[in-house]
Amino acid sequence: MVPETENLQQFIAKCAEVVDSKLDKLVPTADIEPIALHRAIRHSLFAGGKRFRPAFVFAVGNVFGVSNDKLINVAAAIEMIHTYSLIHDDLPSMDDDDLRRGRETCHKKFGEATAILAGDALQNMAFQAIVDDVGLSAETRIRLVSIIADASGTPFGMVAGQQEDLTAEGQEITIEQLEQIHRAKTGSMIRVSAQSGAIIGDAGDVEFEAITDFAENLGLLFQITDDLLDVTQSTKTLGKTAGKDISASKATYPAVYGIAESQNMAEKVHEKACRELARINKPTQLLRDVADFILHREK
């Protein structure tokens, strides 16, 4: 199925605009001391990221009839957590990457110490952005912080996944281990983006579960297509170092299954994700479009 490219791309562009404007308000300006720290934070935060996770918060929230002003803080918070993880993952002791989103990584430009602190500050500001969101009830804010902390922490979240990824580097791992790593490292934050929209939208239990399953499949789809893009696209198109996974002999779908079979898997996961949407008693075309978009994305 061909994605509704035009509408969805407009939607994503609009989300990026809204979330960028909110992030600009939440983060200290670059003329406030300590200047190096705030410049470093802004360097990584405003580097032309796709804002996929915020768009996903908005998409699910919109399906549940929530207005954007109730979604914007948590969307910005999730993007801050994503950005902090990229800054730390790029460090020399981690993935040691020089290029991210088409520009120098944070530590290349500002030094390792400032990059570590920039990441620390972004995690901090993310949780603050949620608890300070007076548009949501205290109970909703509590639930959001808790579920997002789970998704970005350990033992099941993003930080655990990054640790597992480091441990697995250069080792033979099973496909179950590979999927477990992706689920924790990438999938959990994509899942919680969708869940946040559903929580703010007062989704019932069945709908919350359907959104969770949909998002988990989408997270897997995102990872498979990410791995595929790494081997099929150039560094220039990606804005990060292409072929990086191969040179570091990291476990990827194409490395384990080959390119053709990985593409086949991507289609099956996409189908499975879309089947979950039937359990949601709302117009879900927007979410189907998101799934299509990820399947067919070129960067």
Next chain:
Amino acid sequence: MVPETENLQQFIAKCAEVVDSKLDKLVPTADIEPIALHRAIRHSLFAGGKRFRPAFVFAVGNVFGVSNDKLINVAAAIEMIHTYSLIHDDLPSMDDDDLRRGRETCHKKFGEATAILAGDALQNMAFQAIVDDVGLSAETRIRLVSIIADASGTPFGMVAGQQEDLTAEGQEITIEQLEQIHRAKTGSMIRVSAQSGAIIGDAGDVEFEAITDFAENLGLLFQITDDLLDVTQSTKTLGKTAGKDISASKATYPAVYGIAESQNMAEKVHEKACRELARINKPTQLLRDVADFILHREK
């Protein structure tokens, strides 16, 4: 004035016992994957830290008549944030320290990547421990996360202070800059420990302000005595590398004022702190004992 050493040391020992037991429950055990990450977290968290900040939460909370079970999660959370900051501050790109609390620093034992992730996970778990504390109202939890995020973040909190400290290294700085660095880096977390106890204890505005001023002076006192201990005590007594500040030519009170004048300053700050307690309409002897304890501490 001679401190009520025996009673207060019993109180601090009891607080340490209670907070250690809670931390043990909050942090994944070392046999849960990813094992290296959880071992690293526990290595730094259970390294015989003084648990001064948790004791301060308990002391203020007790003055306001709060039972320990309502204070324990936030006390543990503040200790987790303190520990994450130590792990990151010790990294080679930051203070590059090999020894902390008498044992190898986290990155010396587990590698830099795992140490960075251990710090990230601890910050995450800290906020989660507060929002998951069902013994407190949602509003109280929200207020605690917000004020603790302020105190540990940027531009006025701990992360900002660490950045300013790094920038100041090897430079001539004024005493105003020195105090600003300490206020952000160390003072803010000590202040928020006291404020947290006061918030949970439903302190009125005047009392909250008095506790804030008391704690700010105590934070300053803590830093002056810390700087003094660095030049007057051996590495063995301190459990961290003594003379470190001098060898790194960092700005310290003894470096700027000399030892005798720094000791004189410590006594004046102590006096000022204790004067604030008169504004609190509760028995505050416990807080006076804490102030005495910091003035006279030997490690």
